[in-house]
Amino acid sequence: MAFLEIEDMGSAIYDYQIEQIADGNDEAMPDAINAAIEEVKAYLTQNDRKEYNDGRPHYDVEKIFSKIGTERNALLLQKTKTIAKFHFIDLCNADILYERAQKNYDRAIAFLVKLSKGDVTISGLDLIDDTEVPGEDEPLPYRSGSRKKFNHE
Template structure:
């Protein structure tokens, strides 16, 4: 079942404009949504359980994930229809979505998303090990 619904788009784009962009081909919209989801997962995968995030349906979905996924999908739809004529607003919103995803990936922003379970739980000595690199100070043996 797709993560986004047609009503999710209504906040950001009028339906008749969306129909022009997708050329009344629902598979084009579906492919743009899949691309947007894959792009978001690539940023979120390291810290969050993306399977849980994108398997939720209805009102339980995270509003920011919906908003930014719609922004990314609309950007890809515009790029598909006329790559050199993407509206400035769509470029700004797409870049804002990417900036938010980068900040989430770095840990600067902590959205209310299910975190990825620790892979090393119950396994002592595995997982989060710290390795320090360096060397001793250089000494000169010249007289």
């Protein structure tokens, strides 16, 4: 079992639409689901930019996406379904309002951007424990610089 399965897509797209779009290609929906999961993971994964050590939440992505069934976060699951649907319907426009799907996709991405920046939070998402003390061989984080220039505009 994975975080998102084909059976879960019933709340985002009808079965007959999946059959029409896939047109016998059994790998089309699993590919769209995998692409969606990787896209959502990319928004939740901390990169190595030092500016991101400013108190933003660091999500335990592997733990979040290893959950199944009712353990999954419902909001994140729905956003992932929306993105999977968009990746899937990109193959065809059979009986689907493409503009509506595009708007839903854009809203999901905007939400994930806010989530990654720490502007919004989802309760219950696993965080990486940042309280660990660096080892003796690891240097302590150090920042230097000056304030941004004040401007009266």
